Amino acid sequence: MPSADGETTAVRAPAAAWALENAVLSAAMVARRLPWADAPARALGLDALTGEGVTRSLLAHLRRTRSGRPVRLRTPFGSFLVPLLAADAEALLVRAAEAGALESPVGLTAAGRRYGLSPHAQPHGKTAPPGGELPELIARSVAEVLELRHGDGTLEWRDWHGVMTRLARRVVLGAAGADDTLLSEVVDRAAATAPAPDRRAHEAWAAALERRLAPYLRLPDPDSLTARLAEAGGHEAGEGEGGRTGGAAGTAGAGDRAAGSDILTAAVAHALALVSEALTTTALQALALHTAEPAADPRDAVAGALRRYPPVAAAVYRVRAPFVWEGLAIGADTEILCAPGWLPGQDASLPGVWPSALCGTPGDCAATRFAALVAQETVRGLTAAARAFVISPDLTAGGPPATLDPRSLVVALADGRVTAAMPTPRAPAHGCAPASYGVLARSSARRLESHAAGLAACAEAEGWSGDAEGERFRMVLLGHAERCAKAADGVRRAADRLVL
Incomplete structure (x- = not known):
């Protein structure tokens, strides 16, 4: 050539x-x-x-x-x-x-x-993130997370996921979209359905996404990211020459507005997907990493989570x-x-640069930067309200693990109301009845039983018996499962004695 x-x-x-x-x-x-x-x-x-x-x-x-x-x-x-x-x-x-x-x-x-x-997808204009209302929204979600803890301070994945996806919808769409759980499902399904193998399914989910987002795009909440995305794409959507002069140019302007609407729909869906991923996955991983260096800035913990465990x-x-x-x-x-x-x-870990840990498209991505910002502020709010401890897996032995699945991560948050997650013994507060500790012990027994069942299920999975090394690890898992089951029984008997 x-x-x-x-x-x-x-x-x-x-x-x-x-x-x-x-x-x-x-x-x-x-x-x-x-x-x-x-x-x-x-x-x-x-x-x-x-x-x-x-x-x-x-x-x-x-x-x-x-x-x-x-x-x-x-x-x-x-x-x-x-x-x-x-x-x-x-x-x-x-x-x-x-x-x-x-x-x-x-x-x-x-x-x-x-x-x-x-x-x-993103409008060509400069997108400003929500301002002063973001810390208040995060503070409410942090309070909700603390209320959903068990007696021992631990969090269930489903509770964390529910609160964080609600926060993502609130930040991106506004108050009206906070409880629209179906929208999150439609966004996920629309992204997962590729056009190449099944064009009909892809078009059906794309149409469902457009219908579901339409009410939030017609009158965007002023305190939402959607409103700022609409402002950023306003010139492209409806301020061209065609929109003012009519005739043939007016027809072109109508086409520009339709194209702008499509861009806005795609940009809002992309932002919601990335913010939801950053809050449910990266923020929890960053919270776990932060326990190793409590004095570090939460921004570094989020950067470390994105670097070690990119979605x-x-x-x-x-x-x-x-x-x-x-x-x-x-x-x-x-x-x-x-x-x-x-x-x-x-x-x-640098938000917005490529290759991005959140977005696969080359080039700058404003939604990535915003998602990282929301995750950082969420971790900051959680660490300010309570002290986090990782119950499982053990993050102190040899540094962070190669993988850190948020669904299997057990994190406890200790504050003035819940101290059972503290790693060192503390003197009981004056006036506490033994029965209150019995309730915490029963919760610990249930967690030990669940851990034993999980270890046993892992040991029964296929792939362990391919060679002698795998079989040895399988026996180690079964031994741990048996010890956890025995410990659960002992803790439960102690709890029953405390409650009586």
């Missing part, structure tokens, strides 16, 4: 990894699917031998041997073109989008499962038409794989 100076530049296909390089990466990716594979290496402090460590070492090797250019890699989850530098990844995806050759991205889990991502850990971008980028011929049906943790020199 001709270059800027008139010379011809050769177009070539991207380099392919060697068979051994593919095998090493495949083994590392498969190892991340096994719950015990990294345990020996982490116990010895040899992080370089974990699945993540091996992956990073291999990618560093590829950057050295391939001059940092994208490489085709074969994995158990498919064949991908993998950019090795953040700048190349963004430039490659932007070029594909400009050529109209890029499909909407999908997420890729460590187990190889693909799932839909919220489509990126969009990897995204796949399918190319539907061939195009050329910097002398590389990218063919149709190529799948580009981008993972924030694989690109050196990038801090996925």
